[in-house]
């Protein structure tokens with residue numbers, strides 16, 4: 001396909017860091033059998049493609065690796081826009097009742113399909129997703145992802161306390177269901193299983209033991225959970241685990257802190273906790289629309305990324321605490337959350353984050369997040385003139401960095417002209 005091609009090599013050190021990315025003004029990406037064969041200048045790629053290759057012309061749009069969302073909740077599509085609560089009340093009042101509905105496989109299948117449709121509409125080609133406690137919910141999401149050939153990381157939530165009837169498992173059932181789901185789905189197509197204890201508050205010590213046992217048995221799998229999101233949550237977690245030094249120590253003491261651990265939020269970490277994360281190589285997942293919506297606090301991007309031992313950071317929507325499916329909207333809110341703390345994230349770093357940066361955070365950069373030859377052909381095509389307001393603002397934009405910042409600040413699903421998953425255009429086929 002032909003268009004303006006952009007892919008990151010390293011994290012940009014500023015908007016003048018030209019070496020950190022590949023950009024071809026008249027560019028092309030050559031795709032064969034769902035993989036990228038070449039990306040770069042059109043004449044060169046066209047020569048490599050040879051006669052008879054079909055060209056899809058996306059000029060003057062940008063072609064980038066598909067966006068990656070490092071943390072979202074599939075069963076919370078009908079929780080978004082629930083008014084007036086902080087985290088623990090929001091969970092009890094809105095989220096847990098909604099998630100109980102996912103014991104119904106038909107409901108789970110319907111929402112799982114709509115969830116992947118919505119991500120596709122917004123240019124997101126990979127998500128690290130939480131399902132509900134019910135194994136049917138994970139089966140539904142994996143089934144839908146497999147049928148679209150999407151690279152999805154997901155897991156059934158493990159939770160055995162502090163939740164309503166119908167939304168808990170037991171330590172043994174959580175272990176058995178997780179193991180059965182791993183056997184059934186992990187490694188099929190492009191699917192990855194993530195061991196998913198929801199958070200310390202909804203898992204008993206016995207369940208945390210089981211989650212740790214799974215992490216030891218399957219050390220190559222992701223672990224995903226929540227950490228240090230709001231003050232009431234931290235206080236309750238410490239009450240429930242009085243022997244722990246701090247919230248991070250709860251997960252560490254059960255063997256759940258490693259280089260494939262994705263920790264949602266990480267807003268109120270002490271220096272000791274930040275050290276523990278960076279020593280383990282664990283990933284702090286920045287969820288700005290959720291943190292602002294629930295009033296949880298401001299993720300200290302600057303402190304975490306500039307400290308002596310920097311943290312690995314990912315960015316995510318956290319739908320349905322998060323308020324938008326779009327990684328463009330996410331980075332717009334992220335920019336503001338960072339600005340409130342006196343710092344700025346530049347647009348090149350923002351686009352690195354939602355492509356290659358998140359792929360590295362998920363330890364999947366060999367497969368996704370770049371246009372490197374051999375990568376899976378997950379792509380997003382962006383139109384910076386998608387709306388009248390964007391078109392007008394584009395009249396005065398003269399650089400790539402300005403265009404990216406405009407896309408991030410004014411863009412949403414309307415700016416996504418097409419989304420390719422493993423080489424197949426999926427967005428165009430969706431009903432509006």
Ligand code: GUN
Pocket residue numbers: 073087091095198199226229290318321322
């Ligand atoms: N902590 C535990 N569960 C959740 C959840 O579903 N959303 C958010 N934002 N935080 C959580």
Ligand code: ZN
Pocket residue numbers: 071072073226264318321
């Ligand atoms: Zn979450």
